[in-house]
Amino acid sequence: xxxxxxxxxxxxxxxxxxxxxxxxxxxxxxxxxxxxxxxxxxxxxxxxxxxxxxxxxxxxxxxxxxxxxxxxxxxxxxxxxxxxxxxxxxxxxxxxxxxxxxxxxxxxxxxxxxxxxxxxxxxxxxxxxxxxxxxxxxxxxxxxxxxxxxxxxxxxxxxxxxxxxxxxxxxxxxxxxxxxxxxxxxxxxxxxxxxxxxxxxxxxxxxxxxxxxxxxxxxxxxxxxxxxxxxxxxxxxxxxxxxxxxxxxxxxxxxxxxxxxxxxxxxxxxxxxxxxxxxxxxxxxxxxxxxxxxxxxxxxxxxxxxxxxxxxxxxxxxxxxxxxxxxxxxxxxxxxxxxxxxxxxxxxxxxxxxxxxxxxxxxxxxxxxxxxxxxxxxxxx
Amino acid sequence: xxxxxxxxxxxxxxxxxxxxxxxxxxxxxxxxxxxxxxxxxxxxxxxxxxxxxxxxxxxxxxxxxxxxxxxxxxxxxxxxxxxxxxx
Numbered sequence: 001x002x003x004x005x006x007x008x009x010x011x012x013x014x015x016x017x018x019x020x021x022x023x024x025x026x027x028x029x030x031x032x033x034x035x036x037x038x039x040x041x042x043x044x045x046x047x048x049x050x051x052x053x054x055x056x057x058x059x060x061x062x063x064x065x066x067x068x069x070x071x072x073x074x075x076x077x078x079x080x081x082x083x084x085x086x087x088x089x090x091x092x093x094x095x096x097x098x099x100x101x102x103x104x105x106x107x108x109x110x111x112x113x114x115x116x117x118x119x120x121x122x123x124x125x126x127x128x129x130x131x132x133x134x135x136x137x138x139x140x141x142x143x144x145x146x147x148x149x150x151x152x153x154x155x156x157x158x159x160x161x162x163x164x165x166x167x168x169x170x171x172x173x174x175x176x177x178x179x180x181x182x183x184x185x186x187x188x189x190x191x192x193x194x195x196x197x198x199x200x201x202x203x204x205x206x207x208x209x210x211x212x213x214x215x216x217x218x219x220x221x222x223x224x225x226x227x228x229x230x231x232x233x234x235x236x237x238x239x240x241x242x243x244x245x246x247x248x249x250x251x252x253x254x255x256x257x258x259x260x261x262x263x264x265x266x267x268x269x270x271x272x273x274x275x276x277x278x279x280x281x282x283x284x285x286x287x288x289x290x291x292x293x294x295x296x297x298x299x300x301x302x303x304x305x306x307x308x309x310x311x312x313x314x315x316x317x318x319x320x321x322x323x324x325x326x327x328x329x330x331x332x333x334x335x336x337x338x339x340x341x342x343x344x345x346x347x348x349x350x351x352x353x354x355x356x357x358x359x360x361x362x363x364x365x366x367x368x369x370x371x372x373x374x375x376x377x378x379x380x381x
Numbered sequence: 382x383x384x385x386x387x388x389x390x391x392x393x394x395x396x397x398x399x400x401x402x403x404x405x406x407x408x409x410x411x412x413x414x415x416x417x418x419x420x421x422x423x424x425x426x427x428x429x430x431x432x433x434x435x436x437x438x439x440x441x442x443x444x445x446x447x448x449x450x451x452x453x454x455x456x457x458x459x460x461x462x463x464x465x466x467x468x
């Protein structure tokens with residue numbers, strides 16, 4: 001194991017891999033440490049969606065800038081990532097929803113997103129298998145530049161490009177401690193050896209609070225078990241992701257034809273629970289049958305669990321810690337870490353190398369929780 | 382040419398190449414990159430064979446090659462059957 005590095009990143013999920021690439025591109029000597037392998041946590045279990053339709057400007061901007069990066073990412077990294085833009089269709093169920101949708105659309109348009117409100121007829125044009133009555137939808141919002149990418153391929157593409165730039169990945173390596181002296185990061189201690197460094201990045205997803213604790217930092221994140229399922233592959237039917245904030249459901253047809261989706265589990269609880277539940281399977285199957293009755297005859301192949309790393313306002317925590325110099329927060333993605341990773345990684349790389357940041361991130365600092373903050377409303381899954 | 386995963390049409394060569402390219406140690410990594418065992422049979426045929434190839438390529442003991450998490454339902458089941466009597 002190397003004894004020294006400019007930056008040590010804890011976590012080889014999408015954010016750890018993307019940041020390793022952005023830093024290595026800037027000439028930094030980067031090490032990534034993960035207890036398991038690349039995309040073994042939330043990244044490899046996520047719904048693969050890329051959405052720009054958020055209720056807070058912070059999330060919407062991070063997502064929009066990330067889509068701009070996703071559009072050229074395959075070429076930049078030199079490996080396939082399976083990016084495609086079929087849009088996101090978000091159900092509007094009543095007048096209350098409509099009020100919030102109008103507010104969201106106005107903000108989203110102000111930052112340049114091609115989003116619009118569509119009627120029930122257009123819902124069926126975009127996703128022919130949808131039943132607006134079963135959905136209990138009066139309308140929907142649609143943004144055609146939202147889409148999908150393959151989380152496994154994207155994380156690995158970032159990792160391979162980072163390695164090509166000189167980054168080192170230590171898989172199956174567990175962080176045991178972080179040495180802090182005079183309120184500055186000095187060393188990361190693992191079960192395979194210690195690495196001297198001035199910067200450590202906490203990109204450990206649902207385990208980020210354990211890593212922060214090693215540096216004496218308390219963060220308010222909570223791990224929440226989430227579940228998803230996938231069906232057998234079907235011929236190509238639709239390209240959009242369908243979601244409802246009211247019902248919490250999301251589903252779409254993946255590149256190979258299978259339908260993948262999730263919904264909040266009736267037995268959802270905080271903590272490290274890994275077991276898939278029957279009640280999720282039942283609820284998801286029921287709701288899918290209501291949204292798209294024709295899918296009732298489709299076989300479910302498997303279900304699995306993953307974690308959202310949830311903060312009190314469902315916004316990520318980004319930036320350097322105010323009390324421990326060199327400790328970089330990169331966690332709390334609350335279920336949308338994959339879709340905003342490209343821009344998040346770029347901003348944190350700019351922060352670490354002392355460049356000017358493309359977007360301000362002060363409002364995403366850990367300290368915001370002391371003052372109170374505006375909660376992101378557009379959350380599913 | 383030796384076919385290992387019939388659902389996903391993967392050969393022994395595909396598996397060996399992926400193990401080397403990505404420096405893999407687990408079946409879980411093979412599943413992510415190649416979709417090994419993610420087809421209709423859910424790995425019942427290919428996983429034991431892939432485990433043997435992985436053990437050989439990485440110098441691990443066959444019993445140390447971690448089996449990936451088993452994911453229900455064990456056999457494919459229709460959406461309409463599972464979601465029938467909700468509400």
